[in-house]
Amino acid sequence: MFGSEYVLIRSIHVLGAGLLFGSSALVWLLFLSDRTVSVRLLTQFEILFWPVFALVVFTGMGNIVGFGVAPPETDAGIAFTVKLTLLLVIVCSSVIRSVLVRQRADTDRSRVGGSGLRRLYAATGWLLAMVVLLAGVVTYG
Amino acid sequence: MGRVLEIVTVGTAVAVGVTIGLILILHLTDDLRAVAVEIGTFPASLLFGYLWLLTLVGASQLTLEAAAKEGAYRTQFENGAIAGIGISLVYLTVVFIIGFVASGPAALDPANHSVFLVVGAGVVVGALAGLFVVAFVLAVSQYTRQREY
Numbered sequence: 633m634f635g636s637e638y639v640l641i642r643s644i645h646v647l648g649a650g651l652l653f654g655s656s657a658l659v660w661l662l663f664l665s666d667r668t669v670s671v672r673l674l675t676q677f678e679i680l681f682w683p684v685f686a687l688v689v690f691t692g693m694g695n696i697v698g699f700g701v702a703p704p705e706t707d708a709g710i711a712f713t714v715k716l717t718l719l720l721v722i723v724c725s726s727v728i729r730s731v732l733v734r735q736r737a738d739t740d741r742s743r744v745g746g747s748g749l750r751r752l753y754a755a756t757g758w759l760l761a762m763v764v765l766l767a768g769v770v771t772y773g
Numbered sequence: 774m775g776r777v778l779e780i781v782t783v784g785t786a787v788a789v790g791v792t793i794g795l796i797l798i799l800h801l802t803d804d805l806r807a808v809a810v811e812i813g814t815f816p817a818s819l820l821f822g823y824l825w826l827l828t829l830v831g832a833s834q835l836t837l838e839a840a841a842k843e844g845a846y847r848t849q850f851e852n853g854a855i856a857g858i859g860i861s862l863v864y865l866t867v868v869f870i871i872g873f874v875a876s877g878p879a880a881l882d883p884a885n886h887s888v889f890l891v892v893g894a895g896v897v898v899g900a901l902a903g904l905f906v907v908a909f910v911l912a913v914s915q916y917t918r919q920r921e922y
Contacts, residue, residue, distance in 0.1 A: 637814070678778050682785035686825060689789050693796070693817050696809045704801055716797040723790045730782040731913045734838055737775040748917070
């Protein structure tokens with residue numbers, strides 16, 4: 633039971649992180665290919681993004697309890713510090729992104745473009761990729 | 774849909790930001806391992822879920838996008854501070870009540886803390902956090918609105 637519980641938590645954690653990274657990268661690619669993206673799609677992405685992000689953080693706490701964490705002065709500990717700092721950066725940049733989408737949802741336009749939103753989705757994708765790589769360092773050393 | 778997005782964004786960002794910030798501080802002070810093992814998965818889940826619920830309720834009391842559009846900032850700052858204090862008080866009260874009536878981890882046991890000090894600090898931190906969140910979202914909203922970002 634102990635083992636299966638943590639396998640479940642880690643599975644949800646990895647699947648959630650994969651969903652966040654994949655969907656952010658997908659929206660960025662949509663911006664690159666079509667120049668404009670449906671406001672409805674962006675709003676749905678944002679409404680999905682936050683609960684999944686919370687689930688990833690929540691299951692991350694389960695991982696800490698189940699598998700422990702290295703002391704802060706070790707390489708794995710430093711990687712964990714950088715990972716948490718990047719997560720805080722993702723939270724702040726995602727608030728900016730969501731506020732922008734909220735503003736666009738208030739207008740009559742059905743599709744939006746612009747370099748600002750495109751860069752924010754790109755930043756989210758790249759930052760999440762760095763977090764995933766750091767998670768590998770934290771887990772396997 | 775826009776209003777739902779605003780509530781989900783602000784409420785979840787606060788819960789997640791506070792949690793990650795707290796984990797970072799505990800990690801840098803090398804207390805994380807001890808606290809995590811002592812609290813355990815189930816109480817940690819409850820604490821996080823309860824904080825998330827409260828921040829969503831707190832965020833529903835703010836109308837930041839409408840305020841940014843109309844320039845009505847003062848009410849939002851007041852509501853932000855009140856919501857922050859309310860969340861802190863309700864959260865700490867429930868944590869302490871659980872600590873009083875149930876045998877849990879020592880980190881949550883009220884006998885190990887000065888209750889007045891913790892509540893006082895919670896009120897100050899909650900008010901400051903509420904003001905910071907309102908200021909951040911309003912600043913972002915104004916900046917992007919003016920610059921047509």
